[in-house]
Amino acid sequence: MSDPSLIAKSRMEYAGSPRMQKTGKGLDILVLIAFLFFFVVALVYGGIVFYKGSLEESLDGLTHELAQQEEDLDPKIIGEIARVDRGLATARSLLAQHVYTSHLFDFLEDNTLEDVYYTNFSYGFTNGGAVTVSGKASGFSALHQQLEQLRAQPTVSSITLTNVQIADAGAVNFGMDFVLNENLFRYR
Structure with missing residues (x-):
């Protein structure tokens, strides 16, 4: 209201x-x-x-x-590329397993003393890298130094001295067996 x-x-x-x-x-x-x-x-x-x-x-x-x-995309080209790729994979695998003996000779050249030379040499890869050498050292001290030089190398697994004989004029004939790691023979 x-x-x-x-x-x-x-x-x-x-x-x-x-x-x-x-x-x-x-x-x-x-x-x-x-x-x-x-x-x-x-x-x-x-x-x-x-x-x-x-x-x-x-x-x-x-x-x-x-x-x-x-x-x-052409199926033929794809097939060809796949075939080449398989071939390259096989080649890589073969090269990875290949044994490079030149590395062994480089190793011996770098680790052999001047007073030591080898007269006979053989190697095999059945037990790693088994190497057998015969040689001549200028004396027992040179042979000992050679043995210690090889023992100091990390690539040498084992080393054995055999058939040590005194030769003419104080020289020493010897035989040596040593085993090298397989990595030495692989591509670096």
């Missing part, structure tokens, strides 16, 4: 309490923040949808290009 009073009310009564006015402004700010947040989320979502579409389009293009490349 309407107020029958003819007395005018103060302005304060019409405007409402100051507390009511502040609450209304606070709600306006929250609504504005919510609207801005919604707008940002909508923009991000739209960007993601657009980016997803461009990725799918790019993927379709690449898939089509790959299918076209596969159609362009």
Whole structure:
């Protein structure tokens, strides 16, 4: 019902309490923040949808290009490439197992003293690298130094001195058996 009073009310009564006015402004700010947040989320979502579409389009293009490349391949060429690859794998395997005897001669050259020379030489690869040599040293001290020189090498697994005999003019004839690591004979 309407107020029958003819007395005018103060302005304060019409405007409402100051507390009511502040609450209304606070709600306006929250609504504005919510609207801005919604707008940002909508923009991000739209960007993601657009980016997803461009990725799918790019993927379709690449898939089509790959299918076209596969159609362009010649089966004869693919077979030839596969055959050559198998041949290369076999060659690599054979080279890895190949025995390089030149490494043995390099080893003997590097580790034989000047006062020692070999008169007979044989080797085999059944038990690693078994080497048998006969030789002549200028004396027992030279033979001992030669034996120690070979023992000091990490590639020598074992060494045995055989048939030691005194020769003319203080020289010493000897036989020697030693086993070398197989790694010495492999490609380096």
